[in-house]
Amino acid sequence: MMAGVSANADAQRPAAPPPDHGRAARRSASWTIAHTADEADRPSGSQSIQRALVLLNLVGVLARDRPEGVTLAELTRVSGRPKASVRRVLVALVAEGYVEQDPDTACYRLGLQAGVLGELAGHRDDDLGEASTDSLIRVADTSTDTTFLTVRHGSYGVCTRRQEGPGPIRNYALAVGDRHPLGIGAGSLAILSALSDEDIDDVLASTATTRGHYPGFDDETLRDLVHRSRQDGYALNDGRVIAGSWALGVAVHDAADRPVAALSVAGIAERFDPPRRDELAALLHTEARSIHAALTRSQESRPVRGRP
Amino acid sequence: MMAGVSANADAQRPAAPPPDHGRAARRSASWTIAHTADEADRPSGSQSIQRALVLLNLVGVLARDRPEGVTLAELTRVSGRPKASVRRVLVALVAEGYVEQDPDTACYRLGLQAGVLGELAGHRDDDLGEASTDSLIRVADTSTDTTFLTVRHGSYGVCTRRQEGPGPIRNYALAVGDRHPLGIGAGSLAILSALSDEDIDDVLASTATTRGHYPGFDDETLRDLVHRSRQDGYALNDGRVIAGSWALGVAVHDAADRPVAALSVAGIAERFDPPRRDELAALLHTEARSIHAALTRSQESRPVRGRP
DNA sequence: ATCGGTGGTCCACGATGTGGACCATTGCGA
DNA sequence: TCGCAATGGTCCACATCGTGGACCACCGAT
Numbered sequence: 001m002m003a004g005v006s007a008n009a010d011a012q013r014p015a016a017p018p019p020d021h022g023r024a025a026r027r028s029a030s031w032t033i034a035h036t037a038d039e040a041d042r043p044s045g046s047q048s049i050q051r052a053l054v055l056l057n058l059v060g061v062l063a064r065d066r067p068e069g070v071t072l073a074e075l076t077r078v079s080g081r082p083k084a085s086v087r088r089v090l091v092a093l094v095a096e097g098y099v100e101q102d103p104d105t106a107c108y109r110l111g112l113q114a115g116v117l118g119e120l121a122g123h124r125d126d127d128l129g130e131a132s133t134d135s136l137i138r139v140a141d142t143s144t145d146t147t148f149l150t151v152r153h154g155s156y157g158v159c160t161r162r163q164e165g166p167g168p169i170r171n172y173a174l175a176v177g178d179r180h181p182l183g184i185g186a187g188s189l190a191i192l193s194a195l196s197d198e199d200i201d202d203v204l205a206s207t208a209t210t211r212g213h214y215p216g217f218d219d220e221t222l223r224d225l226v227h228r229s230r231q232d233g234y235a236l237n238d239g240r241v242i243a244g245s246w247a248l249g250v251a252v253h254d255a256a257d258r259p260v261a262a263l264s265v266a267g268i269a270e271r272f273d274p275p276r277r278d279e280l281a282a283l284l285h286t287e288a289r290s291i292h293a294a295l296t297r298s299q300e301s302r303p304v305r306g307r308p
Numbered sequence: 309m310m311a312g313v314s315a316n317a318d319a320q321r322p323a324a325p326p327p328d329h330g331r332a333a334r335r336s337a338s339w340t341i342a343h344t345a346d347e348a349d350r351p352s353g354s355q356s357i358q359r360a361l362v363l364l365n366l367v368g369v370l371a372r373d374r375p376e377g378v379t380l381a382e383l384t385r386v387s388g389r390p391k392a393s394v395r396r397v398l399v400a401l402v403a404e405g406y407v408e409q410d411p412d413t414a415c416y417r418l419g420l421q422a423g424v425l426g427e428l429a430g431h432r433d434d435d436l437g438e439a440s441t442d443s444l445i446r447v448a449d450t451s452t453d454t455t456f457l458t459v460r461h462g463s464y465g466v467c468t469r470r471q472e473g474p475g476p477i478r479n480y481a482l483a484v485g486d487r488h489p490l491g492i493g494a495g496s497l498a499i500l501s502a503l504s505d506e507d508i509d510d511v512l513a514s515t516a517t518t519r520g521h522y523p524g525f526d527d528e529t530l531r532d533l534v535h536r537s538r539q540d541g542y543a544l545n546d547g548r549v550i551a552g553s554w555a556l557g558v559a560v561h562d563a564a565d566r567p568v569a570a571l572s573v574a575g576i577a578e579r580f581d582p583p584r585r586d587e588l589a590a591l592l593h594t595e596a597r598s599i600h601a602a603l604t605r606s607q608e609s610r611p612v613r614g615r616p
Numbered sequence: 617a618t619c620g621g622t623g624g625t626c627c628a629c630g631a632t633g634t635g636g637a638c639c640a641t642t643g644c645g646a
Numbered sequence: 647t648c649g650c651a652a653t654g655g656t657c658c659a660c661a662t663c664g665t666g667g668a669c670c671a672c673c674g675a676t
Contacts, residue, residue: 044663071653071654072654084655
């Protein structure tokens with residue numbers, strides 16, 4: 001599930017955010033082959049777990065910029081599930097320490113275990129994270145705009161890093177943890193455009209019903225956008241997600257040359273006139289190549305994978 | 309259901325992170341009042357979620373120093389649950405992106421969402437984490453031993469940070485993410501000893517069955533250890549958890565003077581002769597006070613909590 | 617070929633999670 | 647002061663969902 005298309009929590013989203021999920025096997029990716037798509041073919045025997053994990057993520061995203069936490073009412077509204085259900089799950093999450101509840105305000109937020117999990121996840125060989133931090137900072141500094149790293153995850157793109165530029169203009173269209181179908185947003189579109197045509201077919205099919213909640217992103221439009229992005233050499237989001245908020249993205253390829261992520265820069269529409277687009281695209285391409293090189297290097301120096 | 313806990317993953321830790329859980333209300337703590345205790349009185353209607361979250365944590369802990377991941381067999385062994393069950397849960401975790409599976413080796417490890425969750429959790433006002441990093445480094449450097457931060461969580465202590473000292477001796481008794489009942493381990497014991505007598509009663513009752521898997525930590529012994537710790541002014545683990553691995557811990561109090569964490573230093577037995585104990589205790593007390601001061605400061609400068 | 621070890625699948629059974637209805641408080645506006 | 651509409655929280659009959667033993671395919675070492 002995902003957080004609001006519109007970054008702020010209270011959701012002026014069109015319809016109640018979809019509780020839908022499912023599964024989509026992508027044999028093209030290594031590690032992490034599958035990811036939720038639409039509720040149709042979800043793995044059986046795990047409804048409650050699915051819901052719990054979605055809710056956990058939701059708590060994290062909604063409480064991100066709100067130290068006081070999220071109210072139960074809000075969670076029920078956004079998740080679109082009955083209150084009693086949401087609460088039952090929350091109690092379980094609290095009992096395990098993944099979520100905390102303020103005893104005074106009864107608000108919920110991520111708990112200790114969530115941090116621990118992140119700590120544990122951080123120790124994994126996060127080559128991409130390592131390799132991209134420098135680039136992110138460089139791009140943010142020289143572009144003076146907010147820069148993002150979007151990672152491909154199945155048929156979706158997840159914003160995993162966000163670097164504010166030195167400029168005064170803040171952008172709230174995308175935040176760490178946000179997940180959108182591939183093709184929605186500049187970075188996400190850059191990844192999609194870098195896929196093979198048949199992969200694109202799969203992705204579009206897999207995200208069809210989810211995209212129902214993103215007005216103006218039907219298959220036709222997305223294919224057009226992909227076409228344009230390929231021609232231009234960069235993906236441009238001309239305010240389609242949030243009016244006035246533009247962004248430009250370029251795909252990042254891993255050691256095996258698969259498009260696994262994207263760098264993108266966001267800002268107000270005025271900052272994306274054609275000449276500056278080329279400038280930004282060049283900058284992003286340079287950094288994307290740099291990350292690719294770093295990934296290739298660290299791949300070579302790694303012991304062969306496979307049964308020990 | 310039950311608690312397998314034969315434990316050693318293949319680490320030489322005595323007991324793997326206990327899979328058993330439950331609930332224990334502590335009105336003394338703010339935020340995160342409850343935490344899993346024993347499977348007895350768990351919140352109803354959340355068995356599968358409970359198990360899923362425990363398994364998630366287990367994947368993280370077991371795969372910590374193993375980039376290739378954990379095998380299904382190992383997870384079933386350690387968790388003590390039927391294979392089919394474990395797999396079903398894993399599939400759900402993978403589908404949501406919290407766990408990844410290597411398509412070649414079929415091994416599991418933490419996934420992208422776990423990292424995202426950590427990122428989101430990191431943005432919360434982690435005063436303690438902030439305030440303790442400097443102290444951890446100082447202690448590790450001057451003691452030349454491995455230093456830990458253990459955070460109280462209900463009736464348990466969670467190791468949330470670990471700082472290697474410059475010395476060559478490595479310690480594998482405790483790692484980030486490990487969770488043990490309060491009283492087991494130096495830091496954990498320091499926290500327990502700082503609690504009120506009635507709180508100690510509650511904790512001991514709550515962790516009784518879990519402690520069944522830790523030989524030599526019955527109520528009687530723990531009360532003795534608490535007594536000794538209070539007299540000495542520090543908690544000493546004289547190789548009770550792992551033979552030859554000693555540790556010394558001191559509690560850290562938050563702005564409201566509640567013992568919420570502990571600093572501890574671990575090393576081989578030889579490094580804990582009485583004179584050095586006093587040295588270490590003094591060092592840790594200084595740093596503990598420093599953290600307490602920092603917490604008090606940041607508490608004052610915080611807007612009043614409560615409904616906005 | 618046999619055996620012990622993987623990971624993965626199936627499906628009848630009943631424990632488990634579900635969620636509509638309900639209650640207690642609170643804050644706001646009349 | 648009294649509703650009234652929010653909030654968070656609880657209950658419990660019903661049936662959906664999770665359970666887990668049994669089973670299969672595969673692999674490598676006897």
